Amino acid sequence: MPEVMHRKLERTATGFMLAIIAAASVGGIVEIAPLFTIDDTVEAAPDMRLYTPLELAGRDIYVREGCYACHSQMIRTLRDEVERYGPYSLAVESQYDHPMLWGSKRTGPDLARIGGKYSDFWHVNHLNNPRDVVPESNMPSYRWLGTTPLKLSDLPLALRAQRAVGVPYTDAMIENAARDAYGQAVPDSEQSSGVTERYGEATQISAFDGVTTNVTEMDALVAYLQVLGQLTRAAYENPAAPQQMPDPDD
Amino acid sequence: MMQLTTGERQLGAIVLIALAILGIAMAAAGRTDVLGIHGAMVLLYSLALLFLLFSSAFGPEPSPARLTRYYDDPIKVGVGLTLFWAIFGMFIGVWAAAQLAWPILNFDTSWASFGRIRPAHTSGVIFGFGGNALITTSFHVVQRTSRARLADQFSPWFVLFGFNLFCLIAVSGYFLGVTQSKEYAEAEWYADIWLVIVWVTYFVLYVRTLALRKEPHIYVANWYYMAFIIVVAILHIVNNLAVPLSFAHAKSYTIWAGVQDSMVQWWYGHNAVAFFLTAGFLAMLYYYLPKRAERPIFSYRLSILSFWGITFFYMWAGSHHLHYTALPHWVQNLGMTFSVMLLVPSWASAGNALLTLNGAWHKVRDDATLRFIMMAAFFYGLSTFEGSFLAIRPVNSLSHYTDWTVGHVHAGALGWVAMITFGSLYTLVPAIWKRERMYSAALVEVHFWLALVGTLIYVFAMWNSGIIQGLMWRTYSPDNTLVYSFLDTLLAMYPYYIARAFGGLLFLIGAIVAAYNIWMTVRAPSAAQLPLDEDLPASDRPLDGAAPTPAE
Amino acid sequence: MFTHETLVEGSKMWGLFYLVGFSICVLIYTFLPANRERFERAEREIFDKDDGPWT
Ligand code: HEM
Ligand code: HEM
Numbered sequence: 085m086p087e088v089m090h091r092k093l094e095r096t097a098t099g100f101m102l103a104i105i106a107a108a109s110v111g112g113i114v115e116i117a118p119l120f121t122i123d124d125t126v127e128a129a130p131d132m133r134l135y136t137p138l139e140l141a142g143r144d145i146y147v148r149e150g151c152y153a154c155h156s157q158m159i160r161t162l163r164d165e166v167e168r169y170g171p172y173s174l175a176v177e178s179q180y181d182h183p184m185l186w187g188s189k190r191t192g193p194d195l196a197r198i199g200g201k202y203s204d205f206w207h208v209n210h211l212n213n214p215r216d217v218v219p220e221s222n223m224p225s226y227r228w229l230g231t232t233p234l235k236l237s238d239l240p241l242a243l244r245a246q247r248a249v250g251v252p253y254t255d256a257m258i259e260n261a262a263r264d265a266y267g268q269a270v271p272d273s274e275q276s277s278g279v280t281e282r283y284g285e286a287t288q289i290s291a292f293d294g295v296t297t298n299v300t301e302m303d304a305l306v307a308y309l310q311v312l313g314q315l316t317r318a319a320y321e322n323p324a325a326p327q328q329m330p331d332p333d334d
Numbered sequence: 335m336m337q338l339t340t341g342e343r344q345l346g347a348i349v350l351i352a353l354a355i356l357g358i359a360m361a362a363a364g365r366t367d368v369l370g371i372h373g374a375m376v377l378l379y380s381l382a383l384l385f386l387l388f389s390s391a392f393g394p395e396p397s398p399a400r401l402t403r404y405y406d407d408p409i410k411v412g413v414g415l416t417l418f419w420a421i422f423g424m425f426i427g428v429w430a431a432a433q434l435a436w437p438i439l440n441f442d443t444s445w446a447s448f449g450r451i452r453p454a455h456t457s458g459v460i461f462g463f464g465g466n467a468l469i470t471t472s473f474h475v476v477q478r479t480s481r482a483r484l485a486d487q488f489s490p491w492f493v494l495f496g497f498n499l500f501c502l503i504a505v506s507g508y509f510l511g512v513t514q515s516k517e518y519a520e521a522e523w524y525a526d527i528w529l530v531i532v533w534v535t536y537f538v539l540y541v542r543t544l545a546l547r548k549e550p551h552i553y554v555a556n557w558y559y560m561a562f563i564i565v566v567a568i569l570h571i572v573n574n575l576a577v578p579l580s581f582a583h584a585k586s587y588t589i590w591a592g593v594q595d596s597m598v599q600w601w602y603g604h605n606a607v608a609f610f611l612t613a614g615f616l617a618m619l620y621y622y623l624p625k626r627a628e629r630p631i632f633s634y635r636l637s638i639l640s641f642w643g644i645t646f647f648y649m650w651a652g653s654h655h656l657h658y659t660a661l662p663h664w665v666q667n668l669g670m671t672f673s674v675m676l677l678v679p680s681w682a683s684a685g686n687a688l689l690t691l692n693g694a695w696h697k698v699r700d701d702a703t704l705r706f707i708m709m710a711a712f713f714y715g716l717s718t719f720e721g722s723f724l725a726i727r728p729v730n731s732l733s734h735y736t737d738w739t740v741g742h743v744h745a746g747a748l749g750w751v752a753m754i755t756f757g758s759l760y761t762l763v764p765a766i767w768k769r770e771r772m773y774s775a776a777l778v779e780v781h782f783w784l785a786l787v788g789t790l791i792y793v794f795a796m797w798n799s800g801i802i803q804g805l806m807w808r809t810y811s812p813d814n815t816l817v818y819s820f821l822d823t824l825l826a827m828y829p830y831y832i833a834r835a836f837g838g839l840l841f842l843i844g845a846i847v848a849a850y851n852i853w854m855t856v857r858a859p860s861a862a863q864l865p866l867d868e869d870l871p872a873s874d875r876p877l878d879g880a881a882p883t884p885a886e
Numbered sequence: 887m888f889t890h891e892t893l894v895e896g897s898k899m900w901g902l903f904y905l906v907g908f909s910i911c912v913l914i915y916t917f918l919p920a921n922r923e924r925f926e927r928a929e930r931e932i933f934d935k936d937d938g939p940w941t
Contacts, residue, residue, distance in 0.1 A: 111649025148511040150449020160658035175660040178592035190735035224447040548940040
């Protein structure tokens with residue numbers, strides 16, 4: 085008798101757990117599953133290029149330092165945002181972003197289209213001490229970036245992992261990742277030509293931190309900042325009109 | 335004395351040795367990578383626990399009389415860990431708040447820069463403080479409401495120490511620059527895998543204990559704990575799927591990209607709020623509130639209805655974090671609709687709590703502990719109302735990206751999560767340590783006012799700064815140009831950032847007062863042993879003469 | 887096989903049915919007269935004077 089009773093009790097508990105799972109899983113499935121067919125409908129961007137190894141390294145530094153905690157990379161479809169930051173962000177623009185860095189708080193301004201807005205020199209000064217260029221800023225200084233050499237040897241692994249999650253890096257790109265990173269940060273070196281060959285003529289090759297004797301984390305981060313919003317022209321080509329400021333009662 | 339049997343001691347030793355070997359392997363593979371440092375930490379952690387275990391390993395078998403009592407030793411340790419993480423996490427919060435007002439406060443070091451300590455704050459308070467509070471109280475509640483002892487003596491320790499190892503690895507990682515950047519899921523792949531193991535053990539322990547219950551019905555508080563355990567497991571696994579550079583690297587890339595990643599992330603993020611910061615704490619509410627007020631819950635049925643409402647609706651609401659973004663429109667609208675619907679079960683819970691107190695308001699007036707719980711229910715109602723409001727697209731167009739969100743977060747985090755936790759701790763501590771009451775009722779009173787004033791300063795400062803900044807961003811001059819530069823709007827924030835840091839400081843001091851008060855309660859000699867029949871099973875007294883195991 | 891539109895339509899419709907069905911089940915469970923007694927017991931259960939496992 086107690087045996088039977090015991091089993092009945094456990095059946096209650098199990099049924100109950102299944103009910104929790106049943107209740108809780110629908111919402112996610114309904115909203116997430118269709119997003120994987122989104123390519124059917126969303127804009128295509130045939131001109132989209134991949135991050136170079138140097139830019140990818142810079143992106144990893146952006147993640148490491150938690151820049152996303154204060155800067156968004158998602159211009160919403162609102163008129164004031166479009167006027168302040170540029171055409172609103174499209175889904176394609178982050179199709180290769182593992183992870184996405186849209187952010188949720190703007191302690192500082194949006195960075196989705198920061199690429200090309202300032203000079204490399206400005207960025208280096210700003211990162212070394214933001215208050216040198218913007219006296220009222222509350223952004224931390226990142227002095228150590230300019231003195232820390234970039235770990236080039238990890239780059240092929242990084243590209244390979246990116247390919248494993250779906251970014252179409254070629255074998256040649258993976259093989260030459262470290263060379264390409266060097267070549268992009270040291271203009272006119274023999275490694276430079278490979279970068280434009282693999283990533284396109286528009287790729288910026290520059291001594292980002294102003295020093296060409298070594299490749300630092302500053303080079304990588306500035307290279308990344310300069311390419312934000314520049315991977316494809318899709319957002320500039322057919323910008324639909326941004327939404328007016330919503331009325332509170334719409 | 336942890337009452338472990340010889341078999342359990344051996345199992346513990348084996349697990350710890352395996353963990354130590356894992357630590358050595360991580361250290362060897364990772365070398366100078368942070369993975370190597372974490373390997374060393376795992377090694378030290380398991381050696382320290384092994385030392386603790388061995389220092390009592392060769393004692394006699396525990397007396398069988400232990401099985402006639404609840405297993406409260408892990409709860410005692412859990413209370414200490416909860417308080418440690420509370421103070422640590424809130425200290426980092428105050429520091430982060432101060433950095434936004436005075437940016438030099440990172441002293442030009444990499445590890446203390448805002449972007450690194452912010453996740454240390456969020457993980458420290460959510461997982462360290464909140465997580466330990468949930469595990470600790472769940473061990474207490476499940477035993478009392480099931481009238482059954484925890485199913486075994488090894489897994490509670492494994493869950494508790496395993497979870498704290500996760501917190502340690504996660505938080506130390508952020509200082510060292512290891513993060514996935516996913517909000518509230520920043521910990522890297524190896525910590526995530528470890529958490530899965532811990533969580534499965536937790537789940538199994540909980541279900542086994544429930545299966546031992548002597549009551550046919552599962553009390554509603556356990557429903558919330560179960561939902562918390564199950565759903566957090568689902569969320570955690572899906573959101574953290576990632577490919578590491580190699581097994582020797584801490585760094586990994588998530589398998590999700592772009593829009594899909596954003597939706598998965600906020601499906602996770604919002605439900606971390608729902609099932610970590612809400613469901614488990616509602617469980618505390620449904621147990622400690624009636625207990626403390628000595629009144630049954632106003633409507634048990636209502637608690638069931640709101641349970642299913644919360645479990646069902648929350649999962650749809652995540653997309654309100656992505657209004658006006660590149661996420662397809664229909665998903666945003668679904669998220670908005672369900673967020674508004676969520677108000678119904680949320681207010682049902684808050685109302686149920688407040689109505690329970692109807693007729694006991696004199697107790698609320700006299701008893702600061704009950705007042706903590708009452709305030710928590712109030713702030714729960716407030717922050718869920720605010721949340722549903724913020725989820726409406728036009729409102730969100732103003733609030734998103736501003737401090738209004740941060741104000742909402744802390745109305746929930748300080749007013750609801752922290753207050754219900756402290757109210758529960760003040761109820762739990764005397765019960766577990768068999769004291770008549772807390773060491774000092776006056777200090778509980780002091781803590782209450784520090785917490786309340788701190789929360790109000792924090793929340794009002796952020797409401798102001800958020801709304802001001804949101805409005806400034808969209809102010810147009812008559813000739814249709816934007817009036818304020820971004821910098822103008824930042825300048826307007828400074829006074830509020832200073833106020834927020836001050837409010838947070840008050841809250842932090844309150845937590846320190848609580849820790850002191852609890853410490854003194856524990857230290858005080860167990861003045862009056864509670865009468866036997868309060869402490870022991872009514873139906874089956876222990877064998878005569880078998881001394882009850884002393885409480886440590 | 888599936889286009890984006892059909893999938894979206896399908897999931898929205900299915901989700902709605904699910905919601906309605908689920909709510910009905912929960913309401914039945916909550917107000918089923920047979921359950922009344924156990925809920926009333928549960929409400930008071932936590933005040934029972936004892937603090938040890940029943941064996
Ligand atoms: C002493 C009290 C506290 C202070 C001073 C404090 C301060 C802060 C600060 C400065 C931030 C960053 C805001 C920003 O980026 O602009 C933050 C974020 C956050 N805090 Fe706290 N905090 C405190 C307590 C808590 C507690 C107890 C919890 C949770 C239980 C919590 C949960 C969070 C969360 C979830 C965020 C992220 C918000 C978001 O992403 O929008 N905080 N806190
Ligand atoms: C009915 C219940 C609730 C709803 C509908 C809701 C809705 C929202 C909305 C619309 C946002 C702003 C998203 C954005 O613009 O970025 C938000 C943010 C947030 N809420 Fe709630 N909320 C609710 C309850 C709570 C509670 C009780 C807590 C805490 C204990 C909480 C914690 C948070 C956190 C941590 C965030 C910040 C996420 C981030 O950006 O990092 N929410 N919530």
